[in-house]
Amino acid sequence: MTGLRSLVEADVPTVAALERELFARSAWTEPMIRDELTAPGRYYVAMTDDEDAVLAYAGSWFDxxxxxxxxxxxxxxxxRHGLGRILLRALLDHARGLGASAMFLEVxxxxxxxxxLYTAEGFEILARRPRYYQPEDVDAWTMRLML
Known part of the structure; x- marks a missing residue:
């Protein structure tokens, strides 16, 4: 069983390790994650296991x-247990609660x-951003969901 909660400072080492596992060379570092947690307009959540260890995390920015x-x-x-969908919906609910007109992302x-995941939630592809993910030199789709 897992639970949804706010991401906190104590989670930073675990999130940094997951970043390296999932995103390799483009992973955020511990200082980058700490800065994100305290930056204005940021919202970060985690899905945890029964021992409160972070299994998944997500964050958004509102301008x-x-x-x-x-x-x-x-x-x-x-x-493959639906954690990404739960986290994305938490971000969307938060954005709607703030009165955001749309949510954007790059993938x-x-x-x-x-x-x-994103297309199942209604995001549409707007454009291709060449070489967005560095240093991997991978293109990204810019996507939007009108709220």
């Missing part, structure tokens, strides 16, 4: 008009699982 998915990651051992063009 007063639109929201943007900053990150969403699910540990390999916890994938690697070769990330089929993420693309399936």
């Amino acid at each position: 007063g008009d639109v929201s943007q998915v900053m990150t969403l990651g699910v540990a390999s051992r916890a994938q 690697a063009v070769d990330n089929d699982a993420a693309l399936a």
Whole structure:
């Protein structure tokens, strides 16, 4: 069984390890994650196991008009259990609660699982961003969901 809660400072080492597992060379570092947790307009949540260990995490940014998915990651051992969908819906609910007009994100063009999640929730592809993911040199789809 898992639970949804806010991501906190004590989670940073676990999230950094998951970032390396999931995103390799483009992973956020511990200082980057700490900065994100305290930056204005940010909202970060985690899905945890029975011992409160982080299995998945997600975050968004709100600029007063639109929201943007900053990150969403699910540990390999916890994938295919719907945790990504729960986290994405938490971000969407939060954005709606703030009065955001839309939610945007960028996702690697070769990330089929993420693309399936986002399109199932109603996101539409707007454009292709060449070489967005560095240093991997991978293109990204820019996507939007009107709220």
